[in-house]
Amino acid sequence: MPRGLRLDVALTLLVLAALALAPLLGFGANYYLTLFARIMILAAAAVSLSFLVGGAGLASLGHAAAMGVGAYAVAILDAHRLTDITIVLPAALAAAALFSLLTGAIAIRTEGVNFIMITLAFGQMAFFTASSLAAYGGDDGYTLYDRTEIFGSRLMENRLFFHYLCLGFLVLCWGICAMLLASRFGRVLRAARENPLRAQAVGFAPYPYRLLAYVIAGTLAGLAGVLFANATEFVAPAYMSWPRSGELIFMVILGGLGRLSGAILGAVLFVLLETWLPNLTTHWKMIFGPLLILAVLFMRGGLIGVLGARRG
Amino acid sequence: MFWGRAVADALLSVRGLRKHYGGLAVTNNVSLEVQPGEIHALIGPNGAGKTTLIHQITGTVMPDAGRVIFAGRDITRLSLPQRVHAGLARSFQITSIIAGFSVLENVTLAAQGQSGSSFRFFRAAAGETALNENARAALAEVGLADRASIIAGALSHGEKRALEIAIALATRPKLLLLDEPLAGAGPEETEKLITLLRGLKSRYAVLLVEHDMQAVFALADRISVLAEGRIIASGSTADIRLSAEVRAAYLGEEEVPC
Numbered sequence: 181m182p183r184g185l186r187l188d189v190a191l192t193l194l195v196l197a198a199l200a201l202a203p204l205l206g207f208g209a210n211y212y213l214t215l216f217a218r219i220m221i222l223a224a225a226a227v228s229l230s231f232l233v234g235g236a237g238l239a240s241l242g243h244a245a246a247m248g249v250g251a252y253a254v255a256i257l258d259a260h261r262l263t264d265i266t267i268v269l270p271a272a273l274a275a276a277a278l279f280s281l282l283t284g285a286i287a288i289r290t291e292g293v294n295f296i297m298i299t300l301a302f303g304q305m306a307f308f309t310a311s312s313l314a315a316y317g318g319d320d321g322y323t324l325y326d327r328t329e330i331f332g333s334r335l336m337e338n339r340l341f342f343h344y345l346c347l348g349f350l351v352l353c354w355g356i357c358a359m360l361l362a363s364r365f366g367r368v369l370r371a372a373r374e375n376p377l378r379a380q381a382v383g384f385a386p387y388p389y390r391l392l393a394y395v396i397a398g399t400l401a402g403l404a405g406v407l408f409a410n411a412t413e414f415v416a417p418a419y420m421s422w423p424r425s426g427e428l429i430f431m432v433i434l435g436g437l438g439r440l441s442g443a444i445l446g447a448v449l450f451v452l453l454e455t456w457l458p459n460l461t462t463h464w465k466m467i468f469g470p471l472l473i474l475a476v477l478f479m480r481g482g483l484i485g486v487l488g489a490r491r492g
Numbered sequence: 493m494f495w496g497r498a499v500a501d502a503l504l505s506v507r508g509l510r511k512h513y514g515g516l517a518v519t520n521n522v523s524l525e526v527q528p529g530e531i532h533a534l535i536g537p538n539g540a541g542k543t544t545l546i547h548q549i550t551g552t553v554m555p556d557a558g559r560v561i562f563a564g565r566d567i568t569r570l571s572l573p574q575r576v577h578a579g580l581a582r583s584f585q586i587t588s589i590i591a592g593f594s595v596l597e598n599v600t601l602a603a604q605g606q607s608g609s610s611f612r613f614f615r616a617a618a619g620e621t622a623l624n625e626n627a628r629a630a631l632a633e634v635g636l637a638d639r640a641s642i643i644a645g646a647l648s649h650g651e652k653r654a655l656e657i658a659i660a661l662a663t664r665p666k667l668l669l670l671d672e673p674l675a676g677a678g679p680e681e682t683e684k685l686i687t688l689l690r691g692l693k694s695r696y697a698v699l700l701v702e703h704d705m706q707a708v709f710a711l712a713d714r715i716s717v718l719a720e721g722r723i724i725a726s727g728s729t730a731d732i733r734l735s736a737e738v739r740a741a742y743l744g745e746e747e748v749p750c
Contacts, residue, residue: 359613359614359616360613362616362617362618363612363613363614363615363616363617364604364609364610364611364612364613364615364617364620365610365611365612365613366617367597367600367601367604367610367617368601368604368610370590370592370593371590371593371601374590374591374592374593375588375589375590375591377584377588378588378589378590378659379601380571380572380573380576381550381572381576381581381582381584381588382576382581382601382602382605382659382662382663383573383576383577383602383605383606383663384573384605384610385571385573389610389611392611
């Protein structure tokens with residue numbers, strides 16, 4: 181590994197520092213804080229997906245479903261007036277982990293395109309299940325009565341607190357995934373991604389490692405979903421749909437598959453573009469789409485590829 | 493046939509192995525043994541079924557009938573990773589390394605497999621000195637000590653072949669199964685690799701599949717000859733050199749490129 185601070189990591193730290201300072205530097209208006217929350221939560225989900233795709237080689241097209249499970253845990257408990265974090269957090273964690281375990285146990289038996297298709301199918305199953313939950317808004321989605329309470333306090337409604345909570349979560353996600361990739365566990369994942377036969381020939385059956393990686397990534401996404409539900413105070417089936425999964429994949433690829441920091445940079449760029457472009461024209465998606473295609477075509481290795489960071 | 497020694501002494505004992513693909517008997521009642529500390533070469537013309545036999549011994553192909561006994565244990569139904577843990581390491585005919593890993597990490601991965609659980613999540617694996625030392629020892633053994641920190645994909649072909657052997661050694665095997673370790677190596681590289689393999693002799697049992705007859709006769713203690721899925725001869729190098737059946741089936745074709 182090259183010595184010193186890598187450019188992509190340095191830039192990511194700069195972005196995180198900017199997010200930390202933004203509310204103090206005149207970007208404290210609700211409009212900005214809402215935008216930042218969206219960036220940070222989606223970036224955290226994208227980091228967990230990057231861990232899965234770039235680290236373990238599992239290109240899931242159903243990652244939004246795990247995020248949606250976390251969000252729906254908040255909504256369903258909210259409908260029963262259960263809003264304290266001591267209930268919401270364990271429930272959301274367990275639901276996202278269980279969902280990932282059950283779908284992953286089947287999906288990871290397949291590889292390549294089949295894996296992509298089966299994760300997509302599970303994602304759509306979750307989407308249609310959510311759409312049919314009439315008691316929790318069905319197609320229309322569900323508006324929360326309250327944000328999640330922290331030991332009875334309504335701290336989450338403090339926008340500044342929520343801002344730093346999201347930032348903390350993003351940093352935590354990045355740290356956890358980086359730590360895992362560098363560990364023994366991560367080494368087996370990386371080896372099995374690049375050469376599964378070689379991994380087996382030194383004694384590692386990839387399946388249990390991959391399944392655990394899938395559950396960890398899904399659980400982190402579920403946590404992101406809890407924050408997302410709180411940020412928007414609203415939950416809808418669209419949170420689980422495949423376009424959202426596709427967006428997450430896009431953030432990862434836009435930033436660069438080889439590094440976790442790429443997912444953060446990709447998410448920032450993606451959300452900023454989808455926020456600014458509509459100001460130019462109502463047909464902004466006609467610019468956004470081709471822009472993304474050009475980015476993939478000409479920025480091999482994504483943003484971090486452009487920054488000159490090597491794939492690792 | 494020379495089934496001189498008792499089966500109980502053998503480290504690896506393959507008994508009556510059969511594998512059919514449709515009507516074709518690719519492995520037809522094959523029995524062979526590898527004794528501790530010997531280099532046992534498996535030779536045979538192209539299409540003789542060497543690769544399929546190797547796959548059955550290593551666990552990537554399951555036999556239709558027969559048994560594989562390794563270190564006194566029936567491993568016939570074990571998977572490839574389970575066999576590695578039992579002490580059976582293999583190299584591949586087509587170089588199989590992790591090109592994106594450093595040379596050292598390729599070997600530490602193998603050492604890691606023999607050193608407790610890999611469901612460890614907190615400590616950076618690169619900082620585990622015990623693993624790194626084991627890996628460096630294996631690299632030193634194959635002469636790659638000074639190449640440890642470069643990316644494995646950047647090695648020369650001969651060095652990659654040597655790295656494969658280092659990876660196999662780092663799994664602390666009882667038996668090395670080397671599938672054409674000299675394949676694709678130039679004359680100079682071949683010489684280096686033969687020296688390397690000779691250095692392993694007596695410390696490891698080796699089942700060597702190789703097309704290079706000079707190398708086989710230079711290294712092997714015993715040779716088994718496979719033709720059309722059957723072992724047609726098995727014995728010392730001298731026996732095999734003299735066997736008329738072997739000459740007819742195989743050595744006569746030695747000039748034919750592999």
